[in-house]
Amino acid sequence: MQQPRLVVIGNGMAGARTLEEILARGGDFAITVFGDEPYGNYNRIMLSNVLAGVEDESGIFLNDLSWYADNGITLHTGTRIARIDRAAKRVHADDGTVTPYDKLIIATGSRAWVPPIPGVHRPGRGYHQGVFAFRTLDDTRAMIRYAREHERAVVIGGGLLGLEAARGLQNHLSHVTLVHAAGHLMNTQLDAQGGAILQRSVEKLGIEVVTDALTTEILGKHAVTGVRLKDGTTIDCDVVVIAAGIRANAEVAQASGLVVDRGVVVDDQMRAQGEPDIYAVGECAQHRGETYGLVAPLWDQAKVLADHLTGRDPEAAYHGSRIATKLKVAGVDVAAMGLKEAERDDDETLVFSEPRRGVYKSLVIRDGRLVGATLVGDVRKYAFLMQAFDRGLALPEDRVELMFDLGGPPAEVSAADMADDAQVCNCNGVSKGTLVETVHGGCKTVNGVMDRTRAGKGCGTCKSLVQQIVEWAAGGEVEEDPRASWYVPGVPMPKPELMRAIRTHGLKSVSSVFATLVPGGEEDAKSKMGLASLLKMMWGAEYVDERDARFINDRVHANIQRDGTFSVVPQMKGGVTTPAQLKRIAEVAERHSVPMVKLTGGQRIDLLGVPKEKLPQIWAELDMPSGYAYGKSFRTVKTCVGSDFCRFGVGDSTALGIALEERYQGIEGPGKMKLAVTGCPRNCAEAYVKDLGVVAIDGGRWEIYVGGAAGAHVRKGDLLATVDSPAEVITLTGRFLQFYRENANWLERTYAWVPRIGIERIREVVVDDADGIAADLDAAMAESVAAYRDPWKERAAPATPGQFRTSLPLVVLPQVPVR
Amino acid sequence: MTTRLGPVDQIPPGEGRTFAVDGDMVAVFRLRDGSLRALSAVCPHKGGPLADGQIDSKVVVCPLHLNAFDLTTGCSLSGLPGLTVYPVGVDDEGHIVIYSEVPA
Numbered sequence: 001m002q003q004p005r006l007v008v009i010g011n012g013m014a015g016a017r018t019l020e021e022i023l024a025r026g027g028d029f030a031i032t033v034f035g036d037e038p039y040g041n042y043n044r045i046m047l048s049n050v051l052a053g054v055e056d057e058s059g060i061f062l063n064d065l066s067w068y069a070d071n072g073i074t075l076h077t078g079t080r081i082a083r084i085d086r087a088a089k090r091v092h093a094d095d096g097t098v099t100p101y102d103k104l105i106i107a108t109g110s111r112a113w114v115p116p117i118p119g120v121h122r123p124g125r126g127y128h129q130g131v132f133a134f135r136t137l138d139d140t141r142a143m144i145r146y147a148r149e150h151e152r153a154v155v156i157g158g159g160l161l162g163l164e165a166a167r168g169l170q171n172h173l174s175h176v177t178l179v180h181a182a183g184h185l186m187n188t189q190l191d192a193q194g195g196a197i198l199q200r201s202v203e204k205l206g207i208e209v210v211t212d213a214l215t216t217e218i219l220g221k222h223a224v225t226g227v228r229l230k231d232g233t234t235i236d237c238d239v240v241v242i243a244a245g246i247r248a249n250a251e252v253a254q255a256s257g258l259v260v261d262r263g264v265v266v267d268d269q270m271r272a273q274g275e276p277d278i279y280a281v282g283e284c285a286q287h288r289g290e291t292y293g294l295v296a297p298l299w300d301q302a303k304v305l306a307d308h309l310t311g312r313d314p315e316a317a318y319h320g321s322r323i324a325t326k327l328k329v330a331g332v333d334v335a336a337m338g339l340k341e342a343e344r345d346d347d348e349t350l351v352f353s354e355p356r357r358g359v360y361k362s363l364v365i366r367d368g369r370l371v372g373a374t375l376v377g378d379v380r381k382y383a384f385l386m387q388a389f390d391r392g393l394a395l396p397e398d399r400v401e402l403m404f405d406l407g408g409p410p411a412e413v414s415a416a417d418m419a420d421d422a423q424v425c426n427c428n429g430v431s432k433g434t435l436v437e438t439v440h441g442g443c444k445t446v447n448g449v450m451d452r453t454r455a456g457k458g459c460g461t462c463k464s465l466v467q468q469i470v471e472w473a474a475g476g477e478v479e480e481d482p483r484a485s486w487y488v489p490g491v492p493m494p495k496p497e498l499m500r501a502i503r504t505h506g507l508k509s510v511s512s513v514f515a516t517l518v519p520g521g522e523e524d525a526k527s528k529m530g531l532a533s534l535l536k537m538m539w540g541a542e543y544v545d546e547r548d549a550r551f552i553n554d555r556v557h558a559n560i561q562r563d564g565t566f567s568v569v570p571q572m573k574g575g576v577t578t579p580a581q582l583k584r585i586a587e588v589a590e591r592h593s594v595p596m597v598k599l600t601g602g603q604r605i606d607l608l609g610v611p612k613e614k615l616p617q618i619w620a621e622l623d624m625p626s627g628y629a630y631g632k633s634f635r636t637v638k639t640c641v642g643s644d645f646c647r648f649g650v651g652d653s654t655a656l657g658i659a660l661e662e663r664y665q666g667i668e669g670p671g672k673m674k675l676a677v678t679g680c681p682r683n684c685a686e687a688y689v690k691d692l693g694v695v696a697i698d699g700g701r702w703e704i705y706v707g708g709a710a711g712a713h714v715r716k717g718d719l720l721a722t723v724d725s726p727a728e729v730i731t732l733t734g735r736f737l738q739f740y741r742e743n744a745n746w747l748e749r750t751y752a753w754v755p756r757i758g759i760e761r762i763r764e765v766v767v768d769d770a771d772g773i774a775a776d777l778d779a780a781m782a783e784s785v786a787a788y789r790d791p792w793k794e795r796a797a798p799a800t801p802g803q804f805r806t807s808l809p810l811v812v813l814p815q816v817p818v819r
Numbered sequence: 820m821t822t823r824l825g826p827v828d829q830i831p832p833g834e835g836r837t838f839a840v841d842g843d844m845v846a847v848f849r850l851r852d853g854s855l856r857a858l859s860a861v862c863p864h865k866g867g868p869l870a871d872g873q874i875d876s877k878v879v880v881c882p883l884h885l886n887a888f889d890l891t892t893g894c895s896l897s898g899l900p901g902l903t904v905y906p907v908g909v910d911d912e913g914h915i916v917i918y919s920e921v922p923a
Contacts, residue, residue, distance in 0.1 A: 548833025807868035
């Protein structure tokens with residue numbers, strides 16, 4: 001069978017991108033492309049860099065002519081299509097040639113819109129001498145050539161393109177004035193205040209800005225000498241650049257009888273209205289009433305069209321794009337998404353303005369969700385806000401955290417500004433350059449890059465920066481990784497779906513989960529630990545324990561150290577011990593020459609450097625329960641001395657801490673759980689920065705904070721509830737931990753989970769029982785509590801052959817120094 | 820020449836154990852399908868004990884920094900030097916055997 005013929009009108013970013021997507025899906029077409037510019041395909045966005053002299057012309061080409069040849073694409077450059085014959089399925093070019101098609105894609109893009117100002121054109125000569133549009137490579141070249149020999153430029157249009165043009169022109173001549181008809185700069189994206197602050201920053205760069213200034217005439221007989229504004233003032237100049245906006249190139253489509261409004265009207269498959277075989281993508285397309293002038297929607301459209309045309313997913317549908325932009329406009333960072341101003345009476349608006357530094361931030365919140373954001377001069381919160389906007393995430397109670405990082409990691413720098421050798425991942429020593437290379441090498445998912453480079457695989461604090469760099473390096477081509485939503489990397493399901501499937505099939509062991517839920521039944525080493533924890537939580541005593549599913553720490557109930565030895569931390573509830581206990585620990589440490597004895601951050605004693613084969617003996621001699629200092633589990637409850645001894649204490653924090661630890665000891669979860677109880681708001685036990693922290697306040701009451709952290713990430717917990725008795729603290733603690741265990745992602749600590757779900761929602765479930773599941777949560781937790789067995793009792797009869805046999809190689813290893 | 824390392828059931832299914840073979844430390848893994856794999860026992864990254872790592876049918880993951888190695892080829896999946904692979908099998912009496920040459 002003959003290959004179907006695919007014809008593309010337009011050789012811009014949309015057309016070429018769609019072809020790339022089609023080829024990537026193995027689409028089998030005889031492809032012909034018509035472009036009216038005489039070049040291969042280039043990145044129009046970079047024209048402002050060419051104008052500014054920071055990018056060479058050759059650097060902006062995306063697909064050179066050999067790409068077309070290599071992929072068997074017939075390219076006709078400098079050829080304009082005059083007409084589409086829909087009935088005969090042929091396109092007619094200006095040069096008289098006729099090309100038949102089976103499928104046709106219109107990707108004609110848009111052109112500069114030139115307002116009807118007297119003097120712009122000279123009869124029979126096109127633009128007046130010295131007047132330029134700013135749209136194509138030819139425009140840019142001509143403008144540079146002319147500007148170099150002249151001194152004063154006026155740019156008409158104070159949007160993104162106008163600002164870029166003004167900044168670029170400063171490279172070529174001494175005086176640039178920006179004339180804008182609206183009341184403030186970038187009025188499509190920014191509100192008046194933001195526009196005014198941007199204006200100040202732009203003026204500092206030496207660009208004069210005139211707003212509320214409608215240009216009524218271009219002056220000059222032979223060449224341009226100035227412009228006249230509506231109020232009668234004139235501005236002298238010898239170059240005029242018009243950057244007043246763009247209009248879709250839809251004339252050919254219209255003349256050929258297609259439905260055209262502001263662009264070619266298309267459906268969710270990018271199909272022109274009423275046309276089975278004609279499609280439109282990019283700036284020339286109008287989808288659900290919207291035309292887009294940015295690159296991200298174009299990528300989305302190209303994917304949908306490619307899925308549809310190649311049959312990969314004939315039902316692929318484009319649902320429109322939520323526009324979020326982050327740009328460096330004339331050297332000033334600007335980001336905008338969604339609404340720029342409140343629209344309804346009950347919309348919440350947050351504004352921060354610091355004109356001196358050129359910083360402006362404004363957010364619009366509706367029903368607790370972010371619906372709009374504008375950032376000028378400081379866009380560090382962009383990635384966070386974009387996620388909140390895009391996914392409708394719950395917002396922090398303390399709204400100021402939306403605008404600023406409070407107690408967060410040190411100030412982030414933008415991905416673009418970082419030096420190539422700057423270290424991004426401080427755990428695994430990965431530089432920005434390595435990340436960028438990996439992306440350019442073809443790995444375009446955040447997880448994929450993290451897997452290959454190991455960046456973000458240590459403490460994880462750099463993940464958001466890694467994400468920013470990958471996004472930046474991929475230039476808007478970041479691919480969504482479906483695995484990002486899976487609970488563990490080897491089973492293709494998010495947590496709720498996975499738990500449902502486990503229940504439906506009654507899967508009680510890790511191997512049965514792989515066999516039943518993974519296509520092909522393939523097991524995955526990196527998924528075992530997460531599944532083991534989940535199954536144990538779900539099935540309690542019914543869980544079928546397969547030891548190979550456990551991480552080494554959980555096989556031998558101790559934390560592996562850098563030299564392959566282990567650390568032993570006995571339980572010391574609430575950090576309270578006795579002389580007898582201390583003596584026993586001391587004797588054991590001495591008898592076995594334990595290389596290091598150290599107090600932990602959780603108020604316990606750590607015996608470090610214990611060989612695996614000695615673990616059972618040491619546990620026997622200590623005769624204390626495990627302190628669980630090795631698992632993704634409930635760790636310890638840190639306390640202060642409370643009311644018994646402290647003259648400030650208003651509640652018995654030590655007794656409550658011990659009671660909590662007694663009840664919830666060893667409970668496994670998606671991440672470790674560190675708790676604290678403190679006897680007064682002086683907070684000596686650091687309860688504000690724990691997964692769950694309890695603070696005694698005057699009047700016999702207790703505050704419960706959740707989602708705090710003071711590790712790689714620092715966060716003050718959110719107040720969950722204030723209760724009247726220790727009994728209520730114990731109940732709510734169990735209920736909160738169970739809700740967390742059932743809903744958090746694997747390795748997601750409460751400091752990430754609580755803000756993701758939102759403290760209001762957690763309070764609804766845990767405190768107010770709005771969903772009616774409190775009793776279930778309590779019962780599930782009680783079952784886990786009842787299933788507790790001290791793992792250090794395993795010493796007498798090992799669970800597996802050779803459980804405590806050394807794996808230590810007999811080679812010299814870096815030793816932990818003995819002090 | 821072959822080296823016998825004792826009964827195969829000293830390695831629980833899905834786990835690994837370290838053995839000394841001719842002065843080398845060898846980690847022997849017993850896959851869940853019953854087959855064996857044998858590799859050098861020391862992670863070339865920071866000397867981690869690979870026999871303490873978790874495995875699936877394809878890779879072992881070092882317990883220290885989660886570097887993964889192909890169980891069959893010894894190749895690193897994260898850019899580290901590879902591991903030596905030892906031909907391994909079970910003899911008629913159910914004993915683990917390391918072959919110095921691949922049996923015909």
